[in-house]
Amino acid sequence: xxxxxIASRPGYRRGMVAIMAAVCFTVLLAAAALALDGGxxxxxxxxxxxxxxxxxxxxxxxxxxxxxxNNGVDSGGTAASSAQTVATANGFSNDGTTSSVTVNIPPAGxxxxxxxxxxxYVEVILTYQVSRSPIGSIFGSGTIPVTARAVxxxxxxxxxxxxxxxDLRSNPPPYGGGLGIGHSSGxxxxxxxxxxxxxxxxxxxxxxxxxxxxxAPAFNITGNYQGNFATSNGGSPTTGTRPVPDPLSYLxxxxxxxAQSNPGTISSGEVTLQPGSYSGSLVINGTATVHLQSGIxxxxxxxxxxxxxxxxxxxxxxxxxxxxxxxxxxTLPSINISATGSNPVILKPLTSGPYQGITIFxxxxxxxxxxxxxxxxxNITGTIYASNDIIQVTSSNDPSMGSQxxxxxxxxxxxxDWTITQLPQPSHTRLIGLVE
Numbered sequence: 001x002x003x004x005x006i007a008s009r010p011g012y013r014r015g016m017v018a019i020m021a022a023v024c025f026t027v028l029l030a031a032a033a034l035a036l037d038g039g040x041x042x043x044x045x046x047x048x049x050x051x052x053x054x055x056x057x058x059x060x061x062x063x064x065x066x067x068x069x070n071n072g073v074d075s076g077g078t079a080a081s082s083a084q085t086v087a088t089a090n091g092f093s094n095d096g097t098t099s100s101v102t103v104n105i106p107p108a109g110x111x112x113x114x115x116x117x118x119x120x121y122v123e124v125i126l127t128y129q130v131s132r133s134p135i136g137s138i139f140g141s142g143t144i145p146v147t148a149r150a151v152x153x154x155x156x157x158x159x160x161x162x163x164x165x166x167d168l169r170s171n172p173p174p175y176g177g178g179l180g181i182g183h184s185s186g187x188x189x190x191x192x193x194x195x196x197x198x199x200x201x202x203x204x205x206x207x208x209x210x211x212x213x214x215x216a217p218a219f220n221i222t223g224n225y226q227g228n229f230a231t232s233n234g235g236s237p238t239t240g241t242r243p244v245p246d247p248l249s250y251l252x253x254x255x256x257x258x259a260q261s262n263p264g265t266i267s268s269g270e271v272t273l274q275p276g277s278y279s280g281s282l283v284i285n286g287t288a289t290v291h292l293q294s295g296i297x298x299x300x301x302x303x304x305x306x307x308x309x310x311x312x313x314x315x316x317x318x319x320x321x322x323x324x325x326x327x328x329x330x331t332l333p334s335i336n337i338s339a340t341g342s343n344p345v346i347l348k349p350l351t352s353g354p355y356q357g358i359t360i361f362x363x364x365x366x367x368x369x370x371x372x373x374x375x376x377x378x379n380i381t382g383t384i385y386a387s388n389d390i391i392q393v394t395s396s397n398d399p400s401m402g403s404q405x406x407x408x409x410x411x412x413x414x415x416x417d418w419t420i421t422q423l424p425q426p427s428h429t430r431l432i433g434l435v436e
Contacts, residue, residue, distance in 0.1 A: 044130050048148035051090040052126045053434055059083040059103060059122040060154030060432050067156045068352050072119025074105040079154075083124050092126050100127045107151050110436050120155030121435070151436035156356075156428040159247040159383070159404070162193035162216070162420060166387055167408045168243055170200045170223070177204035181227065182394075182413030183212035190216035192422025193404070197221045198243035205229055205237070214412075220244070246364075246387050247429035248406065251354065253363060254296045254322050266290060267308075272315065273297070284308050289343070291315045296355065301326040303368070306337045306345070313346040318382070320355050321347075324363035334368035334386070335360055339378055349382025349423070357427035359402070362386035372401050383427040 062079035063072055074080055080103040084094065087101045094101040106115040107123030115121075129143035165178030178199035181188065195216045197204045200223040207214060207227025214229050219237030229237050260276035267286030275295025281302030284290050289310035294317035297304075304323055306312050323334045339345045349359040359382030362370055369390035372380065383404040384391055391407035396415045403423045412418075 044128055044146045045148065047090070048092075048126050048128050048146050049150070051087055051092055052124045052148040052150035053152075054090065055083040055086040055101070055103070055126070056122055056124040056150040056152035056434065057432070058086045059105070059124065060120070060152035062154065063105070063120045063122060064154035064156065064430055064432050067120060067154070068354075068356065072121070072155050073115070074122075079103075079105060079122060083122065087124070087126060092128060098129050101125075107436075110151055112151060112153070112435065118153075120431075121151060121153045123149065123151045123436075125149045149436070150434060152432070152434045154430075154432045157431050159406070159427045159429045160193050161196045161220075161244065161247075161406075162190050162404050162422055163195040163410055164244060164246075164406045165197045165199065165204075165408065165410045166243075166246055166406070168198050168200065168222075177201040177206050177223065177225075178409050179205040180409070180411045181205075181207040181212065181214055182209065182411065183207070183214075183418070184209050184413075184415050185211040186415065186417040187212065188214040188412060188418045188420070190214070190420045192217070194218035194220055196241075196244045197223070197225075199223050202226075246406070248358075248383075248385055248427060249364065249387065250430055251361070251364075253324065254298050254320075254355065257296060257298050270310075275319070278302075281305065284310075284312065286310075292319045292347075294318060294350075296320045296322060296350070299323045299325075303332055304335045304337075305333075307340070309340060309343065311343040311345070312337070312339075313344065314348050318348045318350040318359070320350050320358050320361055322361045322363070323366070325366050325368050332368060333371040333392075334362050334366055334389075335370045337372050337374075337380075339374040342377065344377040344379060346379045347382070348380075349427075355427075357404075357423060358383045358385055360384045360386070362389070364388055370407070381423055385427070 059079040059082050062082045083103045092099040092101050102125040104123040106121050107113050112118040112121040127145055127147045130146055167178040178197045202224045203226045204221050204223035205225040215232055217232050219229055220241040221237050221239045222241055222243050224239050225237055258276040260278050262278040262280050265283040266288045268288050270289045272291040274293050275297055277298045279300050282299055283305040285307045287310050288308045290312050293315050303325055304321055325334045347359050349357050364387050367389045369392055370386045371392045373394040375396040378401045380401050381403045384402040386407045388408055390409045391405050392411045393401050394413045
């Protein structure tokens with residue numbers, strides 16, 4: 001419109017009209033170049049960022065998988081290789097001409113460069129040379145670089161809460177809340193981590209005996225509490241908190257285990273069992289003594305029961321008893337360990353791998369309860385995990401019956417002072433995601 005008005009004014013020479021037309025045409029070309037090349041740059045910038053994010057997450061996943069052995073350091077180069085593979089699959093071949101891919105473990109810039117303070121962090125920087133359009137080449141030569149950067153983390157962190165009751169309902173059985181204390185006397189003292197109760201009930205945490213008390217570094221209760229609960233420094237529990245998610249929900253059922261012949265019921269003698277997959281229930285009763293070699297014991301389609309007056313213990317390293325009773329509802333516990341004699345029950349958890357720190361693991365889809373009870377000698381350490389049902393622990397002595405409880409409802413009862421001490425290597429949860 002402006003060019004037309006200028007050209008139509010009387011008195012202008014033809015040369016001036018030609019100049020103005022050339023100027024207007026140049027402006028139109030520049031606008032077209034901006035539209036074409038600018039759009040291409042925005043598209044490639046978005047593609048580069050998406051690729052950088054995906055490559056960083058691939059490296060973080062590798063760092064997480066190898067974290068028990070490498071502690072967040074890419075000693076074998078597999079994390080960097082995973083990032084490069086993802087980048088190549090998305091068009092960033094790292095040929096040094098069209099594209100470049102830089103993987104830094106730990107990051108070379110930003111907030112997470114300190115490998116001692118931030119192990120398990122990875123930085124991916126992508127650069128892609130975008131060719132100019134034919135119109136854009138009129139105004140400049142060469143390619144236009146587009147750069148994207150992403151930082152991700154992949155590491156194990158301790159599952160900090162020492163006791164978690166996951167039930168969200170306002171009035172779940174049997175105590176009207178997720179944590180029920182039936183201690184007739186004495187103190188239950190929790191060391192090392194907080195107690196989290198997700199129930200919104202007015203009695204989300206309930207102590208039925210005026211003669212007992214539960215203490216912990218902190219109580220985080222979505223609803224409210226009834227009874228004697230106090231923090232370690234003498235304060236009151238915190239109520240109205242947000243429910244906490246299950247830190248172990250990502251754990252899969254253990255696989256790749258050797259199939260073992262299931263003896264079914266062991267009532268006498270001394271037997272050593274090997275880790276692996278057992279089909280059906282495994283029952284140890286009578287006077288039998290059973291030694292568990294180090295490893296994972298997967299009870300498929302049945303229950304694990306120990307009611308013997310003999311010994312149940314761990315030989316060598318740690319064990320994890322995994323149970324999938326294949327029953328939606330059941331009258332019998334999926335795991336029932338009852339020590340009534342003078343011989344000990346000694347179970348300690350795995351010390352490495354994805355199940356590190358876990359001693360008892362009920363499948364997340366199963367709903368029978370886990371029961372530890374009796375007045376015998378207990379030395380069970382590690383995490384007791386049954387996210388979909390009740391964990392019931394009862395004893396009349398000073399037991400060590402688990403270092404960490406994670407269940408839908410937690411019931412603790414007994415008659416003596418009781419200390420729940422966290423292990424130096426508690427169960428771990430994964431931490432994978434983008435941070436920059």
